[in-house]
Every structure is written in structure tokens, then in C-alpha cells.
Amino acid sequence: MKVPLEQLKREARQSQKLAEREMQLASSGLADLAKKQSSISAEEYTHAIDGLADKLRVLRRKLEDSKQEEALLISRSRQRAADLNELSGFTSATQPEFQRWCRTRLERVLIDYMLRSGNVDTAKLLMEKSNLEHFADTSLFALVMSTEHELREQHSCRGALHWCAENRGVLRKIESSLEFELRLQEFIEMIRAKKSSEAIAYAKKHLTAWSDTQLPRIQRAMTLLAFSPTTGCPPYKHMFDVARWDGLAHEFRMVIFKLYSLPSQPLLHLLLQTGLSALKTPACLSDDPSEHNRNCPVCQTDTLGKLAQGLPLSHHSNSNLVCRISGEKMDEDNPPMRLPNGYVYSLISLTDMANKLDGKVKCPRSGEIFSLADAKKLFIS
Structure with missing residues (x-):
């Protein structure tokens, strides 16, 4: 339920910021034109007005697209709420309606697993077949997969940093250091490329802002300037390790799942x-x-x-004996039988075996052969 709600809030915030920014620019432009009205020609004045009008038309199209996206998210939330409400109306697990609901739930779980695993095409086929598009968070998982690919394969933080910039307020609330880790990695890559002066300027601009909470790590990062990427010194060797990219991809996934209240596992x-x-x-x-x-x-x-x-191990106040051969429960109708070597099997399994081996039974664990008459009945207490 929380995924479409958070997406709706994010879409509304972005629309509001976009509208406020563009309207402020339009108002400033009109104010400037009013001041310059007497000093510019009518043609220049008309051209400037047309430019402002074009910008407002672009804003209108963006807001209309945003409105359609918001309507889609609202519809998705309503459908998911209706599904939960339907569950509250079932009175028996044997109802055909409940069985249908469980089948739909299983398909939702499979779609979630496929999207997390990157099997997007297969997930879409199941969504279309079952008409469950409103239950799949396709756009969210697409964002996760594309950003992870960019971090792991392309060794680029651009997409992840852009996402952090859009969600900086929320990241601050959950006290996430993801943006710092990304900035630190970009600093390390500059040192790896022997761009020391650029790295120092980058650190002054982006890393010092985290000095209140990350000062020891910033100091250690600055010490990297004195080391080669091939250093064997443990703390700095770890910072130069390319495996950090995999760690960043995993941390990005965990942070975005936390924001949308999704479990870390499928x-x-x-x-x-x-x-x-x-x-x-x-x-x-x-x-x-x-x-x-x-x-x-x-x-x-x-x-x-x-x-x-x-x-953990399961806890059973009353144990059940299960036959090693057949996997069936041993009880008064299928009592346990003890062979001379101490192993226990069910009567039905031993009888079936004896019918095939001329009255003999072969222990599947020890390989010893006995007569069925040698088996002793045990009593469960």
C-alpha cells in the first residue's frame, strides 16, 4: 500500500516545485519587461512575450502529464485497498472466492520476485495474463535495476546522485549516508585517475558538508592523496577496492526499499x-x-x-513419527516397526517391500536384509 502512496507524494512535490519555479521565472521575466518597455522595440518586446508564453505552454504539458501519473497512482491505491477489503469479507478458507484471492496473491508474489530478479519481460507476461498491472511496482524496480547496473557495470554515480538530490529531505529523516558514500566514491575515482587537484576541489565542495557526522572518514579519504591505488595498506587498500561499487549498489537497493517499506528479501x-x-x-x-x-x-x-x-528449529509439543521410506505418518493405522538393527519404518512400507522381495525387507540405511517376521511393533506413547 505504501509504494503508490509514496510515489504520489513524490509526484505531487515535484509538480509543486516545478510550478512554483516556472511561475516565479515568468513573473520575474514580466517584471523585467515592464521595466524595459520604454527602452526596447515592439518587435523585441513581442519576441520576449512569445518566449514566456512558450515556457508556460511547456509547463502546462508537464503538469498535465503529472496529473495523469497522479491519477494512475490514485487508481492503483484504490485497487489495492479494495483487494485488502475483499479479504476481510471471507468467512471460510474453503470458499471458492478465497481460493481465487489466494491464487491472485501467489501471482503477485511471483511478479514481485521476477521484478526484483530482473526478469522484467516474464513479469510483464504474467501481469498481462492475470490483469495485475495495478499490483506491480514496475517503475520502482526498473529504477532500482537501472541504477544498480550503472553503479556495478559503468562505475558511475550520476543516476544515484540525481535520485539522492530529489529525495534529500527523506534521506535526512532516516539518517541515511548514501549520498556521502556516493560522493566519497567519486572522490576516490578522481584520485585513482591521478586528478589530485580536481579531487581536492571536489572534496571541498561536496565532502566537507558532511564533516559533522563523517569527519574521521573524510580525514582518512584525504589521506588517500598520499597513497597509490595499488597500495597494500589495509584501510586504504579497502577504499581503493573496486568491490565498493557492488556495496554501493546494494546500499542503494536497501535504502530505496526502506523508503517504500518493502522487505529486503523477495x-x-x-x-x-x-x-x-x-x-x-x-x-x-x-x-x-x-x-x-x-x-x-x-x-x-x-x-x-x-x-x-x-x-530456527520448529517447536512441536506433540511429535509426529514419519516413515523414512514412504514419508507417511506412523500412527495406530500404520504403526512403527523396529528392525533388528534398531532402525524404525512403517508397517505399510515394510509390508510392500516384503511383497516384492519374497518376505524379506532391506534396510535402506544399512543395507541389511531381514525377514518381515523379525520386525517388532512399537507403541507410541
Whole structure:
């Protein structure tokens, strides 16, 4: 809900600033013409008036475009609010309407994941198919991706600094130092290019403004003038490291997500982790692959298990026994059976195996072969 609202506020602020600036320039121009009216020719006077009129027409077109963008954002906010309001009207999880709502939510989550990952074309196809354009923050993620590309690949801070200039007031409220980090990087690149005099002038103009909060770092940055980009001295070697560009791209993403109240991780990851945390047990962490359950997503260490690495173990007041062979729950209808080697499997799984092996069962973990009659029934308490 907050993304279109913040975009609407930003659009309104920019429109207001644009209108105030252009109207002030027009008023100043008219005042100057009034003073010079007696000293200039009628042709010059007419030309100046036409110039002011052209500028006002351009302003009108820009304000009309801005008004259309604001209307689009208002419509998007209304549609998202209506979707939330629809959820409050469901009385049962089995309602067809609720199932449809959940399907739409899943598609929204997938679109969010695709946009964050840079798969814009695939996201647009899903948006068009599901008619969910009003739920996708395409312009926001496009800005993030283009700025990150500029920082990582082109090693340029131009786009990021332009964005910081437009949002300086908001960045000040959240006490973000993103603009300082970008200015510092431009200073470092000047030193790398051996433009010492330009670097000093740049520092006086842009870095000294941060001396109240970043003085130690500014002093260290100025010391870079005495070092070569190939220096091995740890503090200055780190500042010359080109990996700083990746860090700046990541920080830009985190700051813009914070401003729009978006999670740092994709919603898909958050929802998957919520489910995985309910399934994670100590057995999932075992280094012995034989201890892993083939039907447990957390045990699949090369796929979903990666998402579950930092999650806590699930808490169950009442444990459930699950058969290692079939992945089915063991209870009074499918009791656990203990083999002579100590491993436990369900009766149904052992019976199916015995029917295929002439009354014999083979332990999948140890490879030992026993008779089905050797298995002892266990009782759950």
C-alpha cells in the first residue's frame, strides 16, 4: 500500500516545485519587461512575450502529464485497498472466492520476485495474463535495476546522485549516508585517475558538508592523496577496492526499499521461509544423508534447504513419527516397526517391500536384509 502512496507524494512535490519555479521565472521575466518597455522595440518586446508564453505552454504539458501519473497512482491505491477489503469479507478458507484471492496473491508474489530478479519481460507476461498491472511496482524496480547496473557495470554515480538530490529531505529523516558514500566514491575515482587537484576541489565542495557526522572518514579519504591505488595498506587498500561499487549498489537497493517499506528479501522467500520453519527439525541438519527425509523440503540442501539455513528449529509439543521410506505418518493405522538393527519404518512400507522381495525387507540405511517376521511393533506413547 505504501509504494503508490509514496510515489504520489513524490509526484505531487515535484509538480509543486516545478510550478512554483516556472511561475516565479515568468513573473520575474514580466517584471523585467515592464521595466524595459520604454527602452526596447515592439518587435523585441513581442519576441520576449512569445518566449514566456512558450515556457508556460511547456509547463502546462508537464503538469498535465503529472496529473495523469497522479491519477494512475490514485487508481492503483484504490485497487489495492479494495483487494485488502475483499479479504476481510471471507468467512471460510474453503470458499471458492478465497481460493481465487489466494491464487491472485501467489501471482503477485511471483511478479514481485521476477521484478526484483530482473526478469522484467516474464513479469510483464504474467501481469498481462492475470490483469495485475495495478499490483506491480514496475517503475520502482526498473529504477532500482537501472541504477544498480550503472553503479556495478559503468562505475558511475550520476543516476544515484540525481535520485539522492530529489529525495534529500527523506534521506535526512532516516539518517541515511548514501549520498556521502556516493560522493566519497567519486572522490576516490578522481584520485585513482591521478586528478589530485580536481579531487581536492571536489572534496571541498561536496565532502566537507558532511564533516559533522563523517569527519574521521573524510580525514582518512584525504589521506588517500598520499597513497597509490595499488597500495597494500589495509584501510586504504579497502577504499581503493573496486568491490565498493557492488556495496554501493546494494546500499542503494536497501535504502530505496526502506523508503517504500518493502522487505529486503523477495516476498516469495519470506513466505517459503515461514513454511520451512514449521518443518525444520534437528534431523534436517544431520551431515549423514541417510538421516534426511526425501519428502522433507528442508532436507533438500541444494534447493529449498538453502532458504532454511538461518531459520530456527520448529517447536512441536506433540511429535509426529514419519516413515523414512514412504514419508507417511506412523500412527495406530500404520504403526512403527523396529528392525533388528534398531532402525524404525512403517508397517505399510515394510509390508510392500516384503511383497516384492519374497518376505524379506532391506534396510535402506544399512543395507541389511531381514525377514518381515523379525520386525517388532512399537507403541507410541
